[in-house]
Amino acid sequence: MRYDAEHKQKTRERVLDEAAKAIRAEGPHRVGVAGIMAKAGLTHGGFYAHFASKDELVLAAIGRMFEQGAKRRLNQFADLPPAQALSAYIDFYLSTGHRDARLTGCPMPALAADLPRMDAQSQACFAQGVASVTAGISDLVAAAGRPDPEDLAGSAVAELVGALSLARAEPDPARSDAMLERSRRLIKQRLGLEGRS
Secondary structure, eight states: OOOOHHHHHHHHHHHHHHHHHHHHHHOTTTOOHHHHHHHTTOOGGGGGGTOSSHHHHHHHHHHHHHHHHHHHHHHHHTTSOHHHHHHHHHHHHTSHHHHHOTTTSOHHHHHTTTGGGSOHHHHHHHHHHHHHHHHHHHHHHHHTTOSSHHHHHHHHHHHHHHHHHHHHHOSOHHHHHHHHHHHHHHHHHHTTOTTOO
8 A cells, every 4th residue: 555745754753743642752772663663553564665764864853853843942932022932942841741751851951961872963963953053042132132141051051951951860759849949040030030920
């Protein structure tokens, strides 16, 4: 049975969504093609109609993770004034909900430790995703009237990712919550966003 191009694209996206979840949960080196295809409701043999190799799947899934995050971020805060949008993004990023959403959350904390062991294409794709997120934050910082938006955005992204990573690793829920709250407060203070949410 032959399917049209739209069906093939939807199937590919379903596989990418399952791969993104698996990579976040297990890391890119531990995921298996058969398991991803099964979760997508497909046979292992159908994999090669969409991807030439597991490496190609992982590369495409990294891009997909950043696309999903960017879409969610843009849609969620697009109608707010810049300073309020930036504050809302920080609140979202360093929330307990995002901390606990390991299978759907930001790919940066999920992948950062694995990237040095991955191929150059995956590293470049990840770097492009990080640059895109940083540029979006930089635009909001600039529109909010803060000086040195690129430096502030780069520093904010590093702290957002680091704080979320450490909060996810902390076994004590109260200490984890405190890490998130402290970083939210200090990042907002540094960006001149105190009192906004």
